[in-house]
Amino acid sequence: MKKEGNIVDNIINPEVEDEIYQKPIKEVLACFSTLETGLTTPDTVKRIRRYGYNELPQKKKDSQFILFLKQFNSPLIYILVLAMIISFIFKHYVDGYVILLVLILNAVIGFVEERKAERAIDSLKKFIVSYAKVFRDEVLIKLPARQLVPGDIILLEEGDKVPADCRIIHSKNLQTQESSLTGESLPESKSADILYHKSPLGDRTNMIFMSTLVVSGHAKAVVVETGKSTEVGKIASSLQDIHYKESDFQSKVKNLTFIMGSIAIIGAFIIFLLGYFYRSLEFIDIFFFTVASLVSAIPEGLPAVLSVVLAVGAYRMAKRNAILRHLPSIETLGSVNVIVTDKTGTLTQNTLTAEKIYTSEGLFNVDGNGWQPIGRFYLKDKVVNPNNYPSLSKLFSICSLSNKSNLVRNDGKYEIVGDPTEAANLVLSKKAGVERENLLQDHLILDDQGFNSDIKLRATVVSLNQSRRKQLYLVGAFERLIENSDFHLVKDKKQKLKPKDKDAILLRAESLAKVGYRVIAFAYKDIPVNSKSIKDNNYSELIFVGLVAMKDPPRLEVKEAIEKAKSAGIRIILNTGDHKATAIAIARDIGLTSLLSPKVLTESDLEIMSDVEFSKAVSEVDIFARVTPSTKLKIITYLQKQGNIVAMTGDGVNDAPALKKADIGISMGIIGTDVARESSELVLADDNFATIVSAIEEGRVVFRNIRNSSSYLVSTNVAEQITIISSLLLMFPLPLLPIHFLWMNLITDGFNGISLSFEKSHQTALKQPPKKRNEKILNKEVIPFILIVGIIMSISTLAFFYYFYSNFGIEKAMAAAFISMTMCQLFNLFNMRSLHKSIFKLGLTSNKYALYAFLASFTLMILAVYLPLVNNLFRFNPLSFLELIMIISSSSLVLVVGEVYKFIRYSKK
Incomplete structure (x- = not known):
């Protein structure tokens, strides 16, 4: 073996790296x-120090100054800058300096808001961690x-994301999806066979690459490149962690901003x-006044405020174990x-016994x-x-x-690596x-196929070394295996399985399923000695061995x-691969149905x-x-055709199409595949499952907070425009100057709009029906309230x-108008x-941020006046x-009117 010091040269030398797939595995x-x-x-500690962590380079962020x-x-800021320049040109120095101050303070507030959103997203990324199954100190x-x-x-199985560039040591029926790297949409077959000629990336069939996905089979492989040295690292690709995409919601926000902007421009x-x-x-x-009214009427900070609301909401969800x-x-x-929803793990505790x-x-x-592998029989x-x-x-x-x-013991606690059902069998x-390990001394596994959800079976071809016989082992749905069994094992002899015996076994299996057990059947058959593959054999003439009944108790919550969920107007559909008797039992246990014989449909019925x-x-x-x-997938499609907004849970490779089709695909962080x-x-x-309901509640709270924040901004801006237009029509002197509106807009919009994003559920979010897909942020229910308070x-x-x-002149009147509008x-x-x-x-104190x-805002108002x-x-x-107290007291009429409006409109609902 080469010494540690030579490894660096090999890995960073492109010629050596390119030849990895041409070398024998030894x-x-x-x-x-x-x-x-x-x-x-x-060894690993030294290598981490030398090569660094297995991470792709992060996109360089803008500096805080940038x-x-x-x-x-922003176009609105350009208008303010133009107004400031004109102010200085026409020697309106006070106006110019106030606008400059507003520009700086607005930038500071926007900067602070964006930093908050950025920190929330960075914190959210920490919740999304990819794992790998690796041998360390001879333990998986x-x-x-x-x-x-x-x-x-490392070991890779169906559903895993490849965590680094690797050379395959040995594999079985391995196929990977390399579209993220090569653009090829069809799965690529892989094997450990050595390649003798130089090959382009897409033809290196004994290599698997970081960020690609295992769609079938399994493999053992050695990591050859990590982090930025991987193929995907070289082309500066992305792991597609957390990213923004255009959505219905963003369209709604753009539409809201356009409408509000149009109204503001027309008003100006x-x-x-x-x-x-x-x-x-x-x-x-009037030019300065119009510009000030325009700027105050357009909530230029709305998109930033909404970004903060989304980021904070997502982070709050992550703290409740729901990671967007x-x-x-x-x-x-x-x-x-x-x-x-599926049953295993989501509705149950995922501790199959x-x-x-x-x-x-x-x-x-x-x-x-x-x-824990301890128990008596x-x-x-x-x-x-x-x-x-x-x-x-x-x-x-x-x-x-x-x-x-596999079963692993960490700190005295047993944990599983792999499928929970298989882990229960292993235990x-x-x-x-x-x-x-002892069985493998006398048995050689020639072929193995993981559980196939279409045929409800897993299969293994085994060679019994001592007797030189070969057998096909089958594990899966009891109906399928009992039906295909012509014999059963009686002690150590196979005997013909009579129809009455089949019926008795089937009755036993169904009786166990009816009380909530997951029932798995076991069978085998002798196969020709020249057979090496599962594909060489059929699943008939089996020898039935027995049934195992497992219990995965429902989660307490x-x-x-x-x-x-039901009280929130949400329908729950149990969609499981289990027997229908098991499905009924678990549905009763969790309160999904109270009927003794609820209607259940199976694949064959559908x-x-x-x-x-x-x-x-x-x-x-x-x-x-x-x-x-x-x-x-078909069920999801038909639900959506009926106008439903569907969330679906899934954990396997075959669930991926339905997860993508659902409006909200929900995957499992523990048992789910990459x-x-x-x-x-x-x-x-x-x-x-309880986390899904919590996430939906948080989603409703976020939308409600967005609506409340938007309504707050609109109501204040509408009030300002009504005041200006009314004063002009009534032939009053202008009650407020441009700098008053700019300052008022600055101290009342940003702070207060963001504070509403921290409003909690009020225990009402799940007592309302779900909102419709096309429901607008500002709807007919909100507009009357906005107009009344305005x-x-x-x-x-x-x-x-x-x-x-x-009674007192213009300067005191403007101070009174400023205080009245601000306090309102x-x-x-x-x-x-x-x-x-x-x-x-x-x-009053339940939202401390408000x-x-x-x-x-009150303090900044007082400073401006006094x-x-x-x-x-x-x-x-x-x-x-006393005059201040009088105005403040009178301004509270807005709150009184709001309370009366809510009482009249909603007290009977």
Whole structure:
């Protein structure tokens, strides 16, 4: 073997790297100073120091200074800059400096908001971690893929994402999807065979590459390149972690911004016409006034505020174990009205435990819980040695050898690597003292095919070395195996399986399924000695061995979550590969149905239906059993045709098409495959159905907060425009100057709009029906409220202005108008915390951010009116304490009117 020091030269030398696929595998292992049993921990520590972590280079972010400068890149800001320049040209220095101050403060607020969103997204990325199955210290463990180093030995199975560039050591039926690298959409067949000639990337059939996906088969491979040295790293590709995409929600925001902008421009045009032609004001004065009203009427910070709302909402969801891969999907979540869910892991605890075994020698009970391989076997309530029963011994052999899972002990706790059902079989055999390593001394696995969800079976070809016989082992759906069995194992002899015996076995299996067990059947057959592949054999004339009944108890919180979902107007559909009796039992346990005999449809029932019958079944039936992935896709399609917004859970490769088709594809973070996660919008970090309901609740809360924030901004801007237009029509002096509107817009919009994004559920989000897909942010329900509070603000402001102008002069009148409009907007903030619920039921302090925003805006308002020099800039004459209290008290009428409106409109609902 070469020494560690030579590895670096080999890896960074392109000539050596290009020849990796041309070398014999022994030479490749020697080149990387590794063995098939893997590296040791000290080796990996050295290599991480030398090569770094297995990560692609991150896109360079803008510096904070550049991010700050970008806040000035907006058409609205250009208008303000133009207004500032004109102010200085015409020697309106006060106006010019105030606009400059507004520009700087607006940029600071925008910068802070974008940094918040950026930090929230960075935090969200930390929740999405890819793992790899790797041999370390001769033990197969599961590690974050970023910890892989050149020389690591990894296992890959169907559904895995390839974590690094690797040379295949050996494989079986391996196919990878390399479209992310080569653009080729068809799967590529792979093998360990050496290539003798120089080959382009797409023809290197003994190599697998980072970011590609395993779509079938399995392999053992050695890592040859990591991080930026991989092929995908060289071309600066992306892992497609968290990214933005155009969505219905973003279209709604653009449409809202366009409408509001159009209204603002029309309003500004009316103001200019009234001021210049109707009131004959100086051009420069009405110009500045029009620009100020335009800027204050357009919520230029709305897109940034909404980005913060989305990012904060997604981060809040992640803390509840629901990880969004695409942020705009959070809005779609709030619209979901159908959840199509699998059973295992999502509704159950995903700790499958084999509790009963049925063979020709009797019904055995097995104790023990979870993945701990310790338990006793009972026959007729007596402890027995399972190895004294030949049928059990054969069953344990099949359990161990027709199995790709592994059991790992970490810190005294047993964990599984692989499929939970196979892991339960492995634990069962270990309880009997049967170890796979010992069996492999006398058995050679020639071919192995993982569980096929279409035929509901997994298969393994085994050579029995001592007897030179070969057998085909089969594990899967009991109906299929019982039907295909012509014999059964009685002790250690095969006997003809009579029809009455088949019926008895089938009855036993169904009786176990009816009480909630997942029932797995085991069978085998002798095959010709020249047979090496599963494809060489059929699945007939089998020898039935026995049944294993497993229990995966429902999660404790699922029943309550289903009740919440139903009360929220969400339909739950159980879509499982289990037997229909098992599906009914679990549906009753979790509260999905209370009927003794609910309607259940199986794959065979659905296959014979016409399109009309299928559509009707999908709209009426809530439990589907023994369904294939293609039927899951069809169910999703028909649900969507009926106008539903569908969320679907999935964990396997074959679930990927249905996950992509669903409005919200939900993959499992623990038991799910990488392929399923790549096809989904939402990843459940805890594989828990209750987390889906929590995510939908959070989606509804985010949309509600977006609506409330938008309504707040619109209502304040409408009030300002009504006030200006009314003052011009009433022949009043202008109640507020351009700098007043600019300052007011600055201190009341940004702080307060963002504070509403932190509003919590109020325990009402799941008590409302789902919103419709095309529901607008500002709907007919909101507009009357906006107009009412806008008119109240305008009347209050103009009334105080007229009173103080008539008695004390223009400067005190402007101060009174400024305080009145600002306080009306601040009191309106509490209105907009909920468009339905009283602020006194919510509690004034239940959203501390709204309280902080109120106090900050109030302080800046007081400083503008009372701080010497500053009030001179604004041309304010300060009010007395009693006058201030009078205006503040009167401005609270906005809150009173809001409470009355909510009571009249919603108290009976």
